[in-house]
Amino acid sequence: MKLGLQLGYWGAQPPTGVAELVAAAEESGFDSLFTAEAWGSDALTPLAWWGRDTTKLRLGTSIVQMSGRSPASIAMHALTLDHLSNGRFILGMGVSGPQVVEGWYGQAFAKPLARTREVVEIIRKVLAREAPVTNDGPHHRLPFDGPGAVGLGKPLKSIVHPLRSDIPIWLGAEGPKNVAQTAEIADGWIPIFYTPKSSGMYQPWLDEGFARPGARRTRADFEITATCHLQITEDDGPARQAVLDRLKPTVALYMGGMGAKEANFHKQVFERMGYERITDEVQKLFLAGDREGATALIPDELVDDMHIVGTASAVKERVAQWEETGVTTLLLSCRTGDEVRRIAEVLG
Template sequence: MNRWGLTIPLTGVPLLEHRALVEQLPDLGYTDAWTAETAGTDAFTPLVLASQWAPQLRLGTAIVPVYTRGPGLLAMSASTLAELAPGRFVLGIGASSPVIVEGWNGAAFEEPFARTRDTLHFLRSALAGEKVTESYDTFSVNKFRLERAPDPAPSVMLAALRPGMLRLAATEADGAITNWLAATDVPKVRKVIGPDVELAARIFVCPTEDKDAARALGRMMISSYLTVPVYAKFHDWLGRGDELAPMHQAWAAGDRKKANAVIPDSVVDSLVIHGSVDSCRDQVQSYVDNGLTTPIIARLPTGTDPFDLAKGLAPRR
């Protein structure tokens, strides 16, 4: 089926006030609600609320870091939400970044591919209700069994940016979740994972016809995210390395203002959707037309009523 997702909670809106919008999402044409986990809400709590407000929606985390919870706690959190939304919950996990893992959570960001793979293998066993005693490459678990194993077990998708993790997502998980790519980048990612694997992506949408304002916000976000090594390597692989080289040089020199200024308009326009609401909706659709299974709209603040914008960005019928 065609999917169309929205990132919740919306910036600037108290969590409990989302009920009025979330209840309407299925009637508007949304199929999914997804969360993120950085330094705002955790990934699970908004979905617990959404599971009761809109029982028709599929719910997903994009993503939960594999380092910031122990394996058992991660399984427990996933199992709880899977019980609240049986057959409708997707656990998206990934390595996250050194800033979040080490800087904010005091954990060591080591062997991200292996840690993600090992966590996936553990979750497959644990969420199936098995007792797990295993020494993985990056951690060990002794005699863990969920007391409330979900039935059915939730799907597990992996955050993936480059071929190694994309192939792991395609062969051992239930799909791949990516981020910070242009619609024209989707075929390259799709070629790695194959035609039948679910591919989800968070798409940043700034519904305003003020190009200067949208590009200024987009530049700030791009310089903050794409200077993270994993994203820098992702865009090297996508073929955007030369265009972003001046930004990396200025960032490395400590000149944040210049790093923003040297990002080409063409890069901003390809990675951050902006324009009228109708134009933004069409640009999201272009990702789907290029092979994306599940667009996950992340609405950026513009000063306009966020509920009205969410309604306006619903899929065409």
């Protein structure tokens, strides 16, 4: 199992110390570097900025929100970054949620599975560069012939020859149908709350996708990149508990504060994981402004399952458990270069 560094998306201000993190990851033998986006910083610019000082790390997005750019625009980003990185780019994409898609990007959220399939098909046409790109699908018609069209649209082929026509496309997916489609059409999967305890839930969904006619990959060459926070503590008592407590507000945010009350896909994942007894109350408190009350409901066992926290020996055991479930890359959030180097030392 490989290790990746997850830089995530920015908060109110750009993060500090990132160059040190990236240098430590490169020096310590990490495999990859990933950036994310929500509704502030974008994923692609920081990846290019910090990735310019690397020579070995694979550079990926987790995830590019598909509604924020046209498929052709996403393909342009991908082929550009792949050239600049000498073939190290991974295109991670996802549909986001209705609040962001309709409220931030001003696009319709309906039929996310069909839209995902169409976006992937168009991107692969651009990268293949076998013919001018056309698409008859209902979501991204090329050339465009809908309301407002002047009728002069022309099928085009990329001016730039892609360095690789098969740039890896990984998809973020949470529900059964989306995970199955990811196994069918993508090169990898970026789950948001994949854990050792919940891993069994996903296996039938993945198997369904791999078994479909024309599936692109098999389990043997399909990548699963799971994100977690890994921290080595001095003991498995107070020091470990302090880290778990620090992680609980983020869990409460995703369980209770992300998405709309009627459509929080992250909350649904927690319910599938067996925490339906608390999800409604966490959401109720969070949306009412009582974040402390929502956080207090998050159990230690959930945070412990989602992350890897403990002494060096305990961390090694836990990492092995994640690997046994089929995870090919563990994507880690770290705070300092020393943490990165210590993790590499312990797991090396």
